Amino acid sequence: MLTDNWKNLTPDEKFEARFNDWNAAPGMQFATPEGERLYHERVQMIKDVVQVKKPVRVPVCPNIGFYPFAYAGVTAEEAMYDFDKLGSALKKYHADFLPDSLASSPIYGTGKLFEILDYKLYRWPGHGVPAKTPYQCIEAEYMRADEYDQFIADPSNFFLRTYLPRIFGALTPWQMLAPLTDILELPFIGGFMVPVGIPPVQESFQKLIEAGQHAMEWIQTCLAIDGATISTLGIPPLIGGFTKAPFDTLGDTLRGTRAIMLDMFRQPHKLLAALDRLVPLAIDMGVRSTTGNHNPIAFIPLHKGADGFMSNKDFKNFYWPTLKAVILGLIEQGVVPYMFVEGGYNQRLDIIADPDIPKGKTIWIFDQTDMKEVKKRFTGWACFGGNVPVSLLKAATVEQVQNHVRCLLDDVAYDGGYILSTGAVLDDARPENLHAMIDTGKQFGKY
């Protein structure tokens, strides 16, 4: 962990230690004193808003998808296959727009890796969707209705021998492996290794080696791309780590939307047991990834609990308890959960504004939700933001964008604890509109 006495620290002390680590930017060689100054200023701005204080000005952190590539005349396919174009587009985007948070290069992924592994769960540009289109998930039941018991008993075993073989063509032979928990005594090891000697299984490990080698090459490139932006422009990534709400883990890429909704009716007890089983795994993922990246903020995209996707009763029963447990577990370790609240949450505000969640420890970025209603409940309790619609950035006039941002700032940003952001991920926009959002936010967001 970050310090030798980590186990003895309180959650507040861990929070401080993580922010200090992020601020110190271990290993970073800043290109200029100005770059370094801006980096520290931005980290402080984020810390201030997380603690629901007034920063020097409102941080402007648009949630950026594939937009930098459209902007730079690079296709989404090139972004996922050509590291030079990935780097040059992100460099141009950051230099031209100067947002307060980094569009991190790893999120775009590397198409070659998905090809090596024969990934079946998504289509990506050049592989099932057009070259200029971002990657998209293919909804299906990748975990069957009768597999809950297996999953609950041992999620890792389920992933190793059932789920990963289903979603990666290269790993299909892993169905032949025995559970790792068979390796108990000397006489059992040979038996475990026998399937590893079968040619298709051997081939799958060859593919894995190839995937690992490519992933190493890719991450070095990403670190260089992001490092250059951080060191020259002083723009930190807002996101350090990543985890998910257990309901979304099951509903997005295991059971699928239709199936998990039917599970709520047909097998609610197994669903609840599976959700509980996921809580420690989700907390661990968030803690590990933030620690590894020296940034305390864990991104949690919220998908299946939005208005319309279920009743408040079902939200309180199925979606919220395990998400809340993950949030509290992360806060206990000094991590800042950053909920990207996709879709409307107008019906959910009284539920999520939960007094059990400590003040000044979470970030909530909203979409299609009444920000004044959010403010009523979040003032002095949690950092919030968002809700500059992507439709505005694509289709409105500059004046309309400026007015929208000014209204947001006047209505809800006046006493701090606020981040100006987009309501959804931005893949397409008019550049003058994004400039208008960022510039208006910087000009009128000063305290």
Add this chain to the structure above:
Amino acid sequence: MSQQLIDAITDMREEDALKITNQMLDSGESPLAVLEACRQAMDVIGKRFEAGDCFIPELILAGEMLNQISTEIKPRLQQDVTQAKLGKVILGTVEGDIHDIAKDIVGFMLDINGFDVTDLGVDVPPARFVEAARNTGAKVVGLSGFLTLAYDPMKATVAALKAAGLNDVKVMIGGGQIDDQIRQYTGADAYGKDAMAAVALARQWTGV
């Protein structure tokens, strides 16, 4: 027993709904009576959805129940039940977009409410929408799309329909990040926030 079936479906009691369906059929009730009960149940569910008293999971389970009931009664139907259709609707997720859940729910609700739905699937280029509108004579086209990647394909589809001279075809759009701003941008006639909005628009445009 019809009322019991209606209640089972509207209360989301799947096993009961199937049991009562079989009881009705075994006791000599007409498959048409079962169908009519289903229709009335969906009417209730549709109104509850509009009122914000039930949600997408209930629509999905209702769809599942209706599918299973249809499977039970199909072999017992004496003749084809050709329910008079209110009008034809073309539906599809636009080019480059493979999201289908929203489209499927809209298609289901339109079908249940008496529309003849042609679902073109996902990643549908403008030309296929034009061809389908021409071939079916449908006067209503519904475009589904998620996130910003759908905006320009929706605009291109509306333009293609106009360029093909299909000026009496009305276009509605819907999806995660669709609003009136995007309706204006794409040139669509209307946007719908949810499946019942699509039904209301289709009714309005076909003069029901």
